[in-house]
Amino acid sequence: MIAALVGETPITVETVMRRVRRLRQGPRGELLPADGTAEGRQLRRWVTQILVAEQVVADEAARRGIVPGGPPLELTPTARLELGSVMAAVLSGNPLAQALYRALTAHQNIPETEISQYFANNQYRYRGISYEQAAPGIRADLLGARRRRQFALWAEARCARATLLPGFEHPGDIRHPDHTHRH
Known part of the structure; x- marks a missing residue:
């Protein structure tokens, strides 16, 4: 049985349930809500949503010839909020996603006028x-935020193309009866 389709690639219900079981067996498993x-x-x-995002990342990385590599990407609490829980989870533990993130956002820069205006x-x-002392930190902060926004928008647009079958809709989809997701 299929939970979602990313392009032509199915994500099976068994794959979803296997990941849920793995989470329940993890160090914080007792904190997760009960099945049913x-x-x-x-x-x-x-x-x-995580599995869909991972497949989107894998597909794009394959298309671009990107392989895992580079230093681990450390995500601050602010970065996690900017990315959203799904992409933060994917980026925090997936070297391929981190490599794709770097490739997709490498061209970003911050003009000097933006840094001086922020200061x-x-x-x-x-x-x-x-200003000379503050500018490098401001540049790094603004560049990080710009890169995360670009990646989050890219990922959101690609993930929105996936087909989610009933029972596997986005947690924020108001059409399903368990809708409790709020921002």
Whole structure:
């Protein structure tokens, strides 16, 4: 039985359930909602989203000839919020996703005018620090945010093309009866 289709690639119900079981057997498994509850079904839907995103990443990486490599990508709490829970989960533990992230966002840059404007608009953060001292950190922060936004938008658009079968819809889909997902 199929839970989702990413292009022509099926994600089976067994694959989803195997991932859920693996999560339940993990170090925080006792914190997860019980099977058969509305929250348990939401967990299954969230896991489906992860699997869809992983397949989208794998397909794009294969298309571009990208292989895993590079230093691990560390995600701050802010970065996780910017990416959303699904892409944060995929990026935090998937070297192929990290390599694709770097490839898709490598061309991003921050113009000097944007850095100086940020410095001018946030003087309270830089008391006693000159622009020359603050600029590298500002550049890194703005560049990181821009890269994460670009990747999140790319991933959201690609994942939205997947076909999710009944019972495996996005957790935020208001059409299913267990809808409890809120932002």
